[in-house]
Amino acid sequence: MSKTFTLDDKRIPFEDGQTILQAALAASVYIPHLCYHPDLEPHGSCKLCTVKVGGRQTAACTLRAAEGMAVESDTGEINAQRLALVQMLFVEGNHFCPSCEQSGDCRLQATAYQLGMLSPHFDHFFPNRPVDASHPDFLLDFNRCILCSLCVRASREVDGKNVFALAGRGLKTHLIVNAPSGKLGDTDFGGADKAAHVCPVGVILPKRRGFAVPIGERTFDKSSIADYVASRHGKRGGEK
Amino acid sequence: MTAHDATRPAPPPAGAPERKPKLATVSLAGCFGCHMSFLDIDERLFTLIEHVTFDRSPFTDKKEVGECDIGLIEGGVCNAENVQILREFRQHCKILVALGACAINGGLPAQRNSIPLSSLLQAVYYSSPRLPHGGIPDDAELPLLLDKVHPIHEVVKVDYFIPGCPPSADAIWSVLRDLLAGRAPVLGHGMLHYD
Numbered sequence A: 001m002s003k004t005f006t007l008d009d010k011r012i013p014f015e016d017g018q019t020i021l022q023a024a025l026a027a028s029v030y031i032p033h034l035c036y037h038p039d040l041e042p043h044g045s046c047k048l049c050t051v052k053v054g055g056r057q058t059a060a061c062t063l064r065a066a067e068g069m070a071v072e073s074d075t076g077e078i079n080a081q082r083l084a085l086v087q088m089l090f091v092e093g094n095h096f097c098p099s100c101e102q103s104g105d106c107r108l109q110a111t112a113y114q115l116g117m118l119s120p121h122f123d124h125f126f127p128n129r130p131v132d133a134s135h136p137d138f139l140l141d142f143n144r145c146i147l148c149s150l151c152v153r154a155s156r157e158v159d160g161k162n163v164f165a166l167a168g169r170g171l172k173t174h175l176i177v178n179a180p181s182g183k184l185g186d187t188d189f190g191g192a193d194k195a196a197h198v199c200p201v202g203v204i205l206p207k208r209r210g211f212a213v214p215i216g217e218r219t220f221d222k223s224s225i226a227d228y229v230a231s232r233h234g235k236r237g238g239e240k
Numbered sequence B: 001m002t003a004h005d006a007t008r009p010a011p012p013p014a015g016a017p018e019r020k021p022k023l024a025t026v027s028l029a030g031c032f033g034c035h036m037s038f039l040d041i042d043e044r045l046f047t048l049i050e051h052v053t054f055d056r057s058p059f060t061d062k063k064e065v066g067e068c069d070i071g072l073i074e075g076g077v078c079n080a081e082n083v084q085i086l087r088e089f090r091q092h093c094k095i096l097v098a099l100g101a102c103a104i105n106g107g108l109p110a111q112r113n114s115i116p117l118s119s120l121l122q123a124v125y126y127s128s129p130r131l132p133h134g135g136i137p138d139d140a141e142l143p144l145l146l147d148k149v150h151p152i153h154e155v156v157k158v159d160y161f162i163p164g165c166p167p168s169a170d171a172i173w174s175v176l177r178d179l180l181a182g183r184a185p186v187l188g189h190g191m192l193h194y195d
């Protein structure tokens, strides 16, 4: 008989070593998350996956499941905190959805829909972040970076290239490209890289694709991120 | 989908007051796209007009906002006049609604925010071959530009938000119906869009 823990009112089976998030997703139960990817080591930085275990807040993507654990996730209190986190991500960058090629396929946007975000609530930073169009096949639009480090981890752990890094501290944290010029065009980054396909927002974009799939017919126009993620994980035991 | 059903009348306002609620609308730093989308409620406009009186709005061409129940604001604030009108709306409207992306996050006009205003004016009025002797307009009639374009919630308290560029006619209709029925509006999946 497999071990289980409870997530809200559901009983979730797990295998030793699985995190709460991994077990929940395998059982087709959605917990909001942005910096987690099934193929990469957890980072525990976005805090969207925050749950309560024994009255304490913890990241579901880093805490291993244990027999009999009682986990709270889909509560008004936790979702309100998740919403505030997403609102802060929106005001820290420049997230102008109507002009973004990733709109409708963006996990930040879809997570905000999921949490019912109607306004960014906070004052906007309107930072100045120039784009990098130096690579022949990919564009970097730093305005949308949420510092999830998925590209950093993918490039380092899977591609063995170390193209990206997070530099600076605190509010000044930003994504850099590891080249003397700082330009993507001066790295060995390529379309076959894992790092080219993990950005949850619209920073790392293939050129000449644009609006090939029209707005309104995209992934999260058709289904909520909760349904989409839960079904993909549950059926295939892992996301793309 | 009930939001499409033009034949079904909007629910009566809560408490059924004698007087029809007043609705005002304005476009600040917007493109009137949200107003066009509002007009896209099509024949539901007839239902709406049974339940509200339009105050200041491009639909009435009334220039001053009176005491209103609901004010819809399209666009963010990019100049001093926008700020003044926005404050007047806030003073006169019981419920203030931000309509569309520009009102909510600055939208397209706010894409100028990372460029200093002086460089922008120089680029537009001195480097355009069509305006060889133009100079930067400084007529006293012209409202002073703000250094940045701001969403309206950074200037006044906003009660409700209808995201979208523009919000769909169904989303606008759904919020208006809820407000007129005295309910807090809810925009579920399919109605909630930022693009």
Ligand code: SF4
Residues within 6 Å of the ligand: A144, A145, A146, A147, A148, A149, A150, A151, A152, A164, A175, A198, A199, A200, A201, A203, A204
């Ligand atoms: S570029 Fe994308 S994947 Fe990389 S840190 Fe920024 S948001 Fe994350």
Ligand code: FES
Residues within 6 Å of the ligand: A032, A033, A034, A035, A036, A043, A044, A045, A046, A047, A048, A049, A050, A059, A060, A061, A062
């Ligand atoms: S997904 Fe767990 S902290 Fe980001």
